[in-house]
Amino acid sequence: MTNLFLDGSKLFHQLDRLESWTRGEPIAPVHAEVGITSKCNQRCYFCYADHLDHKMGTLQRDMLMQLMGDLGATGIRSCLFAGDGEPLSHKDCVDAVIAGVEAGVDMAVNSNGVLLSESMAEVMLPYLTWMRFSIMGHDAETYSKIHVTNPRDLEKALANITMAADIKKRRNLNVTIGIQSVLMPENGHGLAILAEKARQTGADYFVIKPFSYNPLNEYDGGRPLDLVREFENVLHEAEALTTDDFTVIVRRNTFSDNGVRDYDKCLGLPFITQIAADGKVYSCCPFFGNEDYELGDLHEHRFQDLWFSDKAEAVRKRVEETQDVHACMTFCRHHQINRQLWQLKNPPDHVNFI
Numbered sequence: 001m002t003n004l005f006l007d008g009s010k011l012f013h014q015l016d017r018l019e020s021w022t023r024g025e026p027i028a029p030v031h032a033e034v035g036i037t038s039k040c041n042q043r044c045y046f047c048y049a050d051h052l053d054h055k056m057g058t059l060q061r062d063m064l065m066q067l068m069g070d071l072g073a074t075g076i077r078s079c080l081f082a083g084d085g086e087p088l089s090h091k092d093c094v095d096a097v098i099a100g101v102e103a104g105v106d107m108a109v110n111s112n113g114v115l116l117s118e119s120m121a122e123v124m125l126p127y128l129t130w131m132r133f134s135i136m137g138h139d140a141e142t143y144s145k146i147h148v149t150n151p152r153d154l155e156k157a158l159a160n161i162t163m164a165a166d167i168k169k170r171r172n173l174n175v176t177i178g179i180q181s182v183l184m185p186e187n188g189h190g191l192a193i194l195a196e197k198a199r200q201t202g203a204d205y206f207v208i209k210p211f212s213y214n215p216l217n218e219y220d221g222g223r224p225l226d227l228v229r230e231f232e233n234v235l236h237e238a239e240a241l242t243t244d245d246f247t248v249i250v251r252r253n254t255f256s257d258n259g260v261r262d263y264d265k266c267l268g269l270p271f272i273t274q275i276a277a278d279g280k281v282y283s284c285c286p287f288f289g290n291e292d293y294e295l296g297d298l299h300e301h302r303f304q305d306l307w308f309s310d311k312a313e314a315v316r317k318r319v320e321e322t323q324d325v326h327a328c329m330t331f332c333r334h335h336q337i338n339r340q341l342w343q344l345k346n347p348p349d350h351v352n353f354i
Contacts, residue, residue, distance in 0.1 A: 002247040004176070006207055007254055009336035011271070014077075021270060022344070026308055028075035029273040032105075033285065033333060035083015036064060037090040038277040042112055043148035044136070046182060048329060049084030051216040052289055056084060056277040061092045063279060063298055065099050070303040072103025076273070078129070080108045083277060084288060088115040094124045101127045110134065112147065113157035121164045130176040133161050138190030138197065146186055158201055165202030178205045182212075183255075184221045188231035195238035199246045207249040208235065213259065214286055214329040225258045259330030263342030266325050268334035269316045273307065281306055283319045286329040293319065 011018065011030075020027045038049075038056035059067070071079055079100050081087035088111050090096075100107045106129045113133040125131065135158075137143030140151035147153065165177050179198040181191060191208060198206035211221030221227075228235065239248045266284075275281050276288040279298045287293035295315050296306035306312060325338070 002205055004205060004247065004249070006205075006249050007251040009340055011337045011340050014271075017271065026313070027270050028304075028307070030077050030271050032071050032076050032079045032273045032275065033082055034059075034067070034079060034275045035085060035277045035285075035288070036081055036087055036093060036096065038083065038085040039089045040084075040086040040112075041089060041114055041149070042086070042153070044134075044146060045148055045219050046136070046146065046184060046211060046221060047084065048212055048214045048217070048286060049288060050219065051214070052084055054085055056288060057279070058085075058090060058277055059279060061095075064090075064092055064096050067275070067298060067303055068096055068099040068105070069103045071100065072105050074304040074307060076105055078106040078108070080110060082110040083275075083285070085277060086115060087111055088120070094120055097124050097127050108132070112153075113160045114149075114153045116160040116164065118163055118167075121160075121167050125164060125167055125173055125175050126171070128175045130178065131164065132178045132180055133157060133203075134180055134182075135194065135198075136181055136184070136187050138187070138194035142187055142190055146184070158197060161198075161201040161203055169202065176205070177203045178207060179203050180207045180209060182210070182221070183208050183224070183227050183231065184211055185227065188227055188234060190234075191231065192234045192237035192241070195241050195248050199241055199243075203246070205247045205249060206238070206241075207251065208238065209251045210255050210259065210331055212329055212331040215327065216286070216329075223258060224255045228252075228255050254331060254336075261325050261335070261338070263338050264325060265320050265342065266323055266328075266334055266338055267320060267341040267345065268337040269319060271337055272333055274333065281312070283315055284332060284334060286332060 014030050017027050017030055037058040038054045040054050087093050087109050097107045108130045110132045136146040140154050143154040144151040168175055195206045210224035213220055235250050239250060242248050269283050274285045281295040282288055283293045295312035
């Protein structure tokens with residue numbers, strides 16, 4: 001079993017920032033998500049940024065390394081390399097991970113796993129808090145269809161994850177290694193098989209989450225709860241594979257709201273920053289490339305100056321006050337903390353009856 005919590009928000013473990021926010025004080029984000037490159041060796045048709053066609057660019061080494069130091073100096077506590085590309089395709093990914101840790105930031109990487117080499121893993125894994133791999137198909141045919149790639153990539157990815165898990169075990173590292181899959185009509189039937197393959201790699205967990213629909217993209221993965229009902233037997237079969245050393249997590253709490261928001265404003269923007277491979281900081285990743293949601297440009301300003309600037313504050317305030325959250329991408333990065341912050345700002349009756 002595991003002590004991981006992947007089906008909600010850990011915002012209440014950041015009480016110092018939360019208390020400052022409730023007093024109306026400017027705060028540094030707790031978390032940064034950085035797309036260090038938009039280059040990708042696959043073309044997954046469900047990607048939230050499919051409409052961008054992987055053309056945002058690549059953060060150059062000098063800017064990337066400076067950014068990692070600036071994140072730590074600003075007070076950011078964690079950073080995930082993800083975005084609209086494959087982080088491991090950036091030649092400076094490993095060095096940037098090390099720079100982030102040295103700046104006092106907990107580091108994580110999300111990858112499709114195909115490009116992970118043994119030498120890369122040996123150097124990077126000791127510095128990572130966690131590394132998560134995205135695999136959407138249980139067999140080569142399903143995998144290649146969804147990832148839009150060579151069918152042999154599934155075997156490569158699983159072999160590389162096994163290699164990473166072996167390194168973790170051999171060196172007694174603290175890094176958590178996970179595999180994630182998005183529940184879609186195309187892959188639901190095979191997720192129990194994929195969960196077993198994940199267990200065989202030596203990964204710590206396998207998580208199944210809902211598809212995030214972005215209105216800017218063409219693909220629609222269906223209603224999450226309908227898919228849960230359709231594949232319930234498969235999901236239970238997958239969950240039954242949980243052991244003392246391996247956990248299968250179906251994000252049922254996240255699935256439960258079916259992507260419908262029970263809040264009316266995006267209040268969580270001060271707690272998470274999202275940085276694209278074009279060197280610009282945005283309010284949120286669904287709007288990468290849209291200047292209306294741009295807080296500033298790292299080509300022109302250091303991150304800490306940019307984040308606390310009048311422009312950034314004005315953009316966050318405008319988005320909070322005018323954005324129709326019910327028309328946004330479902331299950332966005334801010335979704336779970338927005339639910340908590342909305343209740344904090346709009347308390348129900350009889351709050352003393354906890």
